Amino acid sequence: MKTILVIEDDVSILRGLKDNLTFEGYEVVTAADGQEGMMLALERSPDLVLLDIMLPGSSGYDICRKVKEQKPDLPIIMLTARSEEVDKIAGLDLGADDYVTKPFSTPELLARIRAVLRRTQNETSTQDTYSFGDVVMDFKQYRTLVNNEEIHLSAREYEIMKLFIKHAGDVVPRHVLLDEVWGYESFPTTRTVDNCILDLRKKLENEPSRPKHILSVRGVGYKFVP
Numbered sequence: 038m039k040t041i042l043v044i045e046d047d048v049s050i051l052r053g054l055k056d057n058l059t060f061e062g063y064e065v066v067t068a069a070d071g072q073e074g075m076m077l078a079l080e081r082s083p084d085l086v087l088l089d090i091m092l093p094g095s096s097g098y099d100i101c102r103k104v105k106e107q108k109p110d111l112p113i114i115m116l117t118a119r120s121e122e123v124d125k126i127a128g129l130d131l132g133a134d135d136y137v138t139k140p141f142s143t144p145e146l147l148a149r150i151r152a153v154l155r156r157t158q159n160e161t162s163t164q165d166t167y168s169f170g171d172v173v174m175d176f177k178q179y180r181t182l183v184n185n186e187e188i189h190l191s192a193r194e195y196e197i198m199k200l201f202i203k204h205a206g207d208v209v210p211r212h213v214l215l216d217e218v219w220g221y222e223s224f225p226t227t228r229t230v231d232n233c234i235l236d237l238r239k240k241l242e243n244e245p246s247r248p249k250h251i252l253s254v255r256g257v258g259y260k261f262v263p
Contacts, residue, residue, distance in 0.1 A: 039085070041150070042066045042081070043058070043087045051069060057143050078100070085153060112134040114133070114150065115136045197234075197237065200217055208260050211258045
């Protein structure tokens with residue numbers, strides 16, 4: 038399930054967006070002011086942000102700039118009552134992926150959301166290789182080098198690393214790993230996740246007992262730091 042963060046101070050618009058997006062099958066997180074919205078965008082891992090420009094606390098422009106500085110791959114669609122071309126250009130120049138002017142039709146907004154998510158997914162899926170520290174991973178050929186020596190990773194370990202790389206710098210809760218890598222229908226336990234992470238550290242970390250890249254977040258899950 039894709040998660041969408043909606044940052045909008047108009048309560049009626051916020052409620053309408055949440056209802057419509059929930060009906061379409063998205064998980065929806067909301068914020069009614071700029072500071073809270075920016076915190077949620079940076080600390081959580083939404084798949085897309087719907088961002089109003091005129092907000093209390095911080096403007097949508099400031100939020101877009103700061104979020105894109107730290108999470109350049111997080112797609113943002115700007116929402117605004119302004120229709121002047123210069124305002125649209127300003128938002129796009131700050132890194133926004135699309136721009137919708139109020140009042141907008143729900144079907145058009147949903148179509149734009151699907152298009153941005155589809156484009157983002159396609160961009161992510163084209164990354165065949167990834168490197169960090171002394172590790173080079175080839176997801177197309179399923180080959181991994183550590184200090185120029187090839188090591189074996191299981192298919193599941195590759196899926197875990199794909200998820201970590203997608204959310205690099207963010208905390209990935211255990212339940213997300215269970216859902217997206219194992220699938221709840223497999224009935225794994227959190228201990229299964231922990232054991233798999235221990236094996237990954239032994240293969241990828243120079244000092245598995247003192248990891249630098251696959252970090253534990255007590256009581257929550259793990260964070261991948263490239």
